[in-house]
Amino acid sequence: MSIPAFAALLERLVFTPGRNAKIALLKRWFAEQPDPDRGIGLAALTEELTFATAKPALIRDLAAARTDPVLLALSRDYVGDSAETIALIWPQRAGVNTPPPTLSEVVEALDATPKSELPDLIAGWLDSLDANGRFALIKLVTGGLRVGVSGRLARLALAEWSGRPIEEIEEVWHGVAPPYLPLFRWLEGKAERPDPRDAPVFRPLMLAHPLEDADLATLRPEEWRAEWKWDGIRVQLCAGPGGRRIWSRGGEDVSAAFPEIVEAMDFHAVLDGELLVIRGGGEVAPFADLQQRLNRKTVGPKLMRDYPVGVRLYDLLFEGTEDLRALPFDARRARLESWIARTCPARMDLSPQIAFASVHQLAAIREGARAASIEGLMLKRADSPYVAGRVKGLWWKWKRAPLSIDAVLMYAQRGSGKRSSYYSDYTFGLWRPDGRGGEELVPVGKAYSGYTDQELLWLDRWIRNHTVARFGPVREVEKGLVLEVAFDAAQRSTRHKSGVALRFPRILRIRRDKPAGEADRLDTLMALVENREAKAKAKAEADAAAD
Amino acid sequence: MVARGAAQPWIPSVLRHLYRGMPHPETWLRVTPAGLWCEPGDFFIDPTRPVARAVITHGHSDHAQPDHEAVLATPETLAIMRARLGAERAGRQQQPLLPGEVVLHNGVRIWLRPAGHVLGSAQVCLEWQGSRAVISGDYKRTPDPTCAPFEVERSCDVFVTEATFGLPVFRHPPPEQEIARLLASVALFPDRTHVVGCYALGKTQRLIALLRRAGWDAPVWLHGALLPLCHTYEELGVRLGDIRLATVAQKGALRGAIVLAPPSAVAERWARRLADPVVCLASGWMRVRQRAKARGVELPLVISDHSDWDELNATIDETGAPEVWVTHGRDDALVHAMGLRGIRGRALHLVGLGEEDEGEDAAPEPAVPATAEGGVA
Ligand SMILES: [Zn+2]
Ligand SMILES: [Zn+2]
Numbered sequence: 001m002s003i004p005a006f007a008a009l010l011e012r013l014v015f016t017p018g019r020n021a022k023i024a025l026l027k028r029w030f031a032e033q034p035d036p037d038r039g040i041g042l043a044a045l046t047e048e049l050t051f052a053t054a055k056p057a058l059i060r061d062l063a064a065a066r067t068d069p070v071l072l073a074l075s076r077d078y079v080g081d082s083a084e085t086i087a088l089i090w091p092q093r094a095g096v097n098t099p100p101p102t103l104s105e106v107v108e109a110l111d112a113t114p115k116s117e118l119p120d121l122i123a124g125w126l127d128s129l130d131a132n133g134r135f136a137l138i139k140l141v142t143g144g145l146r147v148g149v150s151g152r153l154a155r156l157a158l159a160e161w162s163g164r165p166i167e168e169i170e171e172v173w174h175g176v177a178p179p180y181l182p183l184f185r186w187l188e189g190k191a192e193r194p195d196p197r198d199a200p201v202f203r204p205l206m207l208a209h210p211l212e213d214a215d216l217a218t219l220r221p222e223e224w225r226a227e228w229k230w231d232g233i234r235v236q237l238c239a240g241p242g243g244r245r246i247w248s249r250g251g252e253d254v255s256a257a258f259p260e261i262v263e264a265m266d267f268h269a270v271l272d273g274e275l276l277v278i279r280g281g282g283e284v285a286p287f288a289d290l291q292q293r294l295n296r297k298t299v300g301p302k303l304m305r306d307y308p309v310g311v312r313l314y315d316l317l318f319e320g321t322e323d324l325r326a327l328p329f330d331a332r333r334a335r336l337e338s339w340i341a342r343t344c345p346a347r348m349d350l351s352p353q354i355a356f357a358s359v360h361q362l363a364a365i366r367e368g369a370r371a372a373s374i375e376g377l378m379l380k381r382a383d384s385p386y387v388a389g390r391v392k393g394l395w396w397k398w399k400r401a402p403l404s405i406d407a408v409l410m411y412a413q414r415g416s417g418k419r420s421s422y423y424s425d426y427t428f429g430l431w432r433p434d435g436r437g438g439e440e441l442v443p444v445g446k447a448y449s450g451y452t453d454q455e456l457l458w459l460d461r462w463i464r465n466h467t468v469a470r471f472g473p474v475r476e477v478e479k480g481l482v483l484e485v486a487f488d489a490a491q492r493s494t495r496h497k498s499g500v501a502l503r504f505p506r507i508l509r510i511r512r513d514k515p516a517g518e519a520d521r522l523d524t525l526m527a528l529v530e531n532r533e534a535k536a537k538a539k540a541e542a543d544a545a546a547d
Numbered sequence: 548m549v550a551r552g553a554a555q556p557w558i559p560s561v562l563r564h565l566y567r568g569m570p571h572p573e574t575w576l577r578v579t580p581a582g583l584w585c586e587p588g589d590f591f592i593d594p595t596r597p598v599a600r601a602v603i604t605h606g607h608s609d610h611a612q613p614d615h616e617a618v619l620a621t622p623e624t625l626a627i628m629r630a631r632l633g634a635e636r637a638g639r640q641q642q643p644l645l646p647g648e649v650v651l652h653n654g655v656r657i658w659l660r661p662a663g664h665v666l667g668s669a670q671v672c673l674e675w676q677g678s679r680a681v682i683s684g685d686y687k688r689t690p691d692p693t694c695a696p697f698e699v700e701r702s703c704d705v706f707v708t709e710a711t712f713g714l715p716v717f718r719h720p721p722p723e724q725e726i727a728r729l730l731a732s733v734a735l736f737p738d739r740t741h742v743v744g745c746y747a748l749g750k751t752q753r754l755i756a757l758l759r760r761a762g763w764d765a766p767v768w769l770h771g772a773l774l775p776l777c778h779t780y781e782e783l784g785v786r787l788g789d790i791r792l793a794t795v796a797q798k799g800a801l802r803g804a805i806v807l808a809p810p811s812a813v814a815e816r817w818a819r820r821l822a823d824p825v826v827c828l829a830s831g832w833m834r835v836r837q838r839a840k841a842r843g844v845e846l847p848l849v850i851s852d853h854s855d856w857d858e859l860n861a862t863i864d865e866t867g868a869p870e871v872w873v874t875h876g877r878d879d880a881l882v883h884a885m886g887l888r889g890i891r892g893r894a895l896h897l898v899g900l901g902e903e904d905e906g907e908d909a910a911p912e913p914a915v916p917a918t919a920e921g922g923v924a
Contacts, residue, residue: 008728014836015845021825024735067715068887074880075716079835088716088834131718131834421837453843 002037002102003129005029007136009041013147022149026157030184039179040103044140045149049178052143053110054122059086059138062123066091080421083144087135093127100128104179110141152250162187167388170204170251172196198242202251203270203317203325204388205236208378208395215396219359223382225329226354226362229375229397230312231287231489231503232276233294237311239265240320246275257296258309264346269339272315272386274351276373277307282349284312284373286491288501310347313340314378317386325386332386366398375488376400402486403528404508405430405520408441409481412463413474415448422456423463423475424448426507428483430498432522442522444498447485450506459510482511482519490529498522500529572680572705572870576673578895583682583707583874585673588655590619592671592682595897601638602657604684605668606631606748613637619644621659623667623783627748630779646695662686663697664852665749666780672700681866682707682874687851688858689722692756693749693785699865706868707895710876711853712831715884719831719855725848726757732825732846733805740801740821741846744810744828747773749852751807752780754829755787757850758805768793768801770808770817795820814843831855860884 012025026045030038043049063072063086072089079085101109106125113121122141126134139145155173159166164187175196176183185191209215235254236247244265246255255262258275277285277293285307292307293299316336317325324332333353340350354377356362366377376399384394407428415424425448434440451459462481469476486508493501500522575586582594590600597614604610604620606627611620618625618638622645628637644650646669649658654676659669664685671682681703688697712719733741745751751773758767766789769777777790793806795817802822812818813826828844831851839847854862859881863871870891873881882892 012732012846015839015847017845018823021736021845028735068884070883071715071880074877074883075714078714078877079716080837084836085716088718092718130720453841457841 002033002041002104003100003106003125003137004133005033006037006041006044006103007129007132010045010136010139010145010147011132013045013149019153022153023157023160026149026154027161030158030161035181035184036179037103039181039184040107042154042180043178044103044145045147046151046154047145048151049107050143050145051107051110051141054118054141056082056142056144058119059083059122059142062086062119062126063090083138083142084135087138088131090126090131090134096127098124098128100133101125106137106140150250151252155251158183158187167204168193170388171201173251174201174245174247174253175199198240200238200240200243200245202236202238202245202247204251205234205249205272206315206386206388206395207249207390208380208397209390209392211379211396211398216359216363219379221356221358221362225333225380225382226356226365227314227351227378227380228354228369229378229399230274230276230284230351231373231375232274232284232290232312235273235275235311236317237261237265237269237271237273239270240268257293257299259299260304261309261311261347264348267343267345268320269316269343270318271311271313271336271348272317273311273313273348275309275311278310278312279308286373286489286493286501287503288491288493288495310349312351313348314351315386328383328385329380330382366400369400400488402488403490404484404486405444405525406482406511406514406518407444407485408479408516408519409463409477409483410441410443410479411474411476412459422460424456424460426459426483428485430520430522430525431517441479442498444496444500444522444525445485445487445502445505447483447505447507450486450508451510455507455510480516482514482516483507484509484511490525492529498525500525569677570675572678575675575678576680576705578897582897583895585655585675587675588653588657588673590652593684602671603628604662604671604682605665607665607685610684616640617642619650619657621646621667621669624669625667626783627665627667627776627779630775631748646698660698660700661695663688663691663694666694666752666783666785668694668749670698670700672703679703680705680707681868683709683862685709685711685853686862687854688862689719691753691852692760693752693780697862699862701865701867703866703868705870705872706863706866707872707874708859708863708881709853710859710873710878710881712851712855713859713873713877713879713881715856715880717831717834717855718857719834719849719851722753722757722850723761725829725850726754726761729805729827729846729848730758730761730763732827733803736823736825737803739823739825740798740804740806742806742808742813742818742821742824742826743848744813744826744830744842744844745773745807746830746852747809748776750829750850752777752785752787753852754807754850755790756785759788763805764788765804766791768797768804768806770806770812772809772812773807798822810842863890864888 009025009029013022016022029041060082067089075089076082076085109121125137129137155166155169158169172194176194182194186193234249238245244262245253246258246261248254277289279285289307293309316332316339319339324335379396379398381394407430409426410429411427412423413425415422425446427443427446429441429443431439432442463475463477466478467475468478485505487502487505489503491501577584577586581591581596581598583592590602591598592602593604593610594601595612599616601615602619603624606624611628613632613636615638617640619642622643625641625643644659646659646661649656656674658672660672662668662670662684664687668684670684673680681700686697690696745754755767768791771792774792777787781787793801798821808818810828818824825845826843827846827848828842829848829850831849831853832838833847833849871885872893872895874895874897878894882894885892
């Protein structure tokens with residue numbers, strides 16, 4: 001019965017917003033499902049295991065052969081998602097009483113079945129399942145599960161279920177493969193902890209708390225070290241005789257996207273750092289540039305040339321086989337500096353420390369840091385050991401305040417997945433002179449988050465009622481709705497028509513009260529960009545003078 | 548109107564069709580802005596505005612409007628109308644008609660048959676000069692412990708059906724299975740309060756009855772808006788067991804409890820103030836994920852008091868009607884499907900009948916525009 005059980009889990013996970021509730025659902029799955037199905041299910045949820053054996057078109061053809069085309073089209077229009085439509089409309093055949101497949105049967109059969117026999121195999125499975133089961137199966141075999149269970153959440157659930165500390169699980173996680181039989185045996189007390197030996201496993205990262213004003217007052221400058229918070233992606237470099245890996249913050253393996261870094265990892269150590277696009281002369285490019293390199297399975301030479309990456313090192317966790325994590329930060333920092341001096345790794349440098357004598361001075365430095373590549377400051381206690389997770393009082397992140405503009409909604413596009421039937425991606429623009437004495441709107445960014453479900457419904461309806469033109473999935477709307485958009489930084493960009501790119505734009509509020517003509521002008525936004533660069537330059541000069 | 552004994556014996560429709568001069572129902576049953584009007588009898592079925600004479604299929608607000616002069620309906624529907632609308636507004640003259648009895652009015656024979664939708668719900672059967680029409684009102688075929696089961700009236704010339712769930716994606720699972728899911732969730736989250744959004748008339752009482760049948764003997768807690776009709780049901784002989792008024796003050800006592808509330812209240816502050824609520828909604832619309840997502844539902848329960856696609860089509864076939872009119876819901880798919888089977892379908896586009904099964908304020912979802920979009924995923 002494992003596909004129906006898996007479908008039931010999937011359905012609850014999709015609708016459950018709460019983290020604790022999700023963990024409770026996963027715990028029940030671990031407790032109730034037999035091996036190897038519980039491990040296969042876990043791997044499917046965390047996308048450690050994905051299949052794309054069946055093309056969506058194969059499933060559509062199966063459905064088309066069994067349903068009236070008019071009814072199928074009307075249903076598809078109503079439901080908004082093909083997989084869901086097919087799962088719902090699939091005609092139950094009288095007299096079919098084959099039991100539904102288990103997850104392991106599905107995995108094995110997908111592997112062993114020649115392509116030509118795939119349609120019959122899948123149709124047979126669909127006949128044996130109910131609507132929820134069919135939906136889960138279709139998503140599974142087409143590789144489109146996407147339920148949003150992170151590896152981290154799954155490991156938290158494993159920890160709660162078994163009573164073992166999460167850190168212990170994190171450190172073996174990447175040393176075991178689906179269906180994780182040795183892991184489950186250990187967590188159930190039936191065997192020793194699996195030994196990753198030299199395997200390049202992920203060590204949970206140490207994270208920082210956002211600094212509040214109240215915390216600020218308690219800081220004693222002599223106990224703290226400051227660094228820039230670089231705006232890239234946090235990575236852990238892990239290299240040794242067992243292999244080389246670049247782990248993301250959440251413990252995902254991102255090595256394939258950055259082959260030049262892997263090549264440079266010619267050492268035996270575990271390091272913590274920030275992956276950035278760094279151009280000649282050590283200049284860090286805006287995050288938009290790094291985005292070109294993310295989420296890729298492979299990269300070509302052109303991409304590596306246009307967006308050269310490097311790692312700015314924050315910390316040293318292991319040197320050889322020696323675990324340094326229990327040492328105080330100052331001691332690790334000294335080891336890191338001497339390690340870099342000795343090893344001179346290519347494509348890596350040291351994240352500089354920022355000297356400060358008072359909290360007041362530090363605040364001024366943060367305020368002045370307007371370079372696009374800097375998100376704010378990191379404060380690390382001089383005696384802090386390297387501990388997994390977010391332990392309060394050891395590390396602080398002190399981000400710059402977000403910025404905001406009032407922009408006009410220009411285009412809307414339907415979302416993907418669960419939001420496929422709503423207009424949920426918004427392109428917004430600001431006013432500028434059109435060169436003929438009037439004003440025109442120029443698009444400055446796109447946001448697809450920040451709103452509530454209620455606001456999404458409202459926006460969706462507004463868009464449907466104010467459409468002036470359609471281009472495929474995109475609708476152009478009347479220029480009549482003002483959105484307050486928050487963002488972390490504005491950066492110069494030659495790839496945008498407006499000449500500016502926003503970092504993390506999100507909808508803060510719908511400004512129904514504000515006429516479109518009173519929305520912000522492009523100049524206002526450009527001032528924010530230029531301000532930052534000017535201030536950063538001034539700051540760099542001040543720093544140079546201080547040295 | 549005068550009661551005239553039992554329903555007339557069954558006459559094969561073929562024979563009646565052979566009777567020359569028999570008027571087609573569209574000549575004497577007409578669509579007007581106030582609703583379906585029987586011309587020779589000069590009365591309306593489920594009129595949407597006050598009229599002199601109304602026959603009411605059941606007590607839901609879009610079918611039973613206030614302030615008619617004379618109202619003909621089952622005794623249960625009349626009682627429900629009095630409870631909802633107040634005795635003064637539930638029809639100046641209330642005339643009860645039991646299923647199986649017939650009244651003759653201006654030459655039109657009128658009788659009722661159970662529709663299985665909510666307590667008292669009935670199909671309205673009309674015959675004039677040998678021509679016969681059956682108006683289903685809302686109906687379902689799945690057994691419901693709180694009301695009489697649907698009875699098929701064969702040999703009609705026209706069957707007038709609802710089509711709330713008139714798309715083949717709507718197939719309601721067995722309600723017992725959905726109740727089992729609810730109880731499994733209560734067992735998994737014993738410290739949370741399960742708040743189930745459900746329509747005040749019919750769905751609420753059916754859920755309570757289904758819970759009782761599944762062995763849930765604990766109190767079922769109710770939002771104040773749901774209590775009066777539960778009392779009406781009990782007065783009409785439907786036992787609901789231990790039901791209690793839920794207030795936010797009892798937050799602690801409501802941990803691990805099941806609370807029923809109007810659909811409009813489950814996503815609001817009222818429900819949010821309960822202990823870590825699991826928001827559930829019992830409705831046929833919950834079959835579609837997007838609908839459940841849009842309502843902020845954590846546990847969608849597919850339980851409906853309307854026929855699903857299979858029930859609609861099976862019922863149409865069982866009536867044997869050569870022609871079927873569709874009052875409200877998705878008529879396009881149903882008319883198409885009937886056409887494939889040689890049944891003449893006609894969409895009536897009656898105004899004022901709402902999208903039921905979820906709540907009074909359930910705004911119809913905009914249909915997704917049919918732009919080309921690939922990908923199963
Ligand atoms: Zn109704
Ligand atoms: Zn209705």
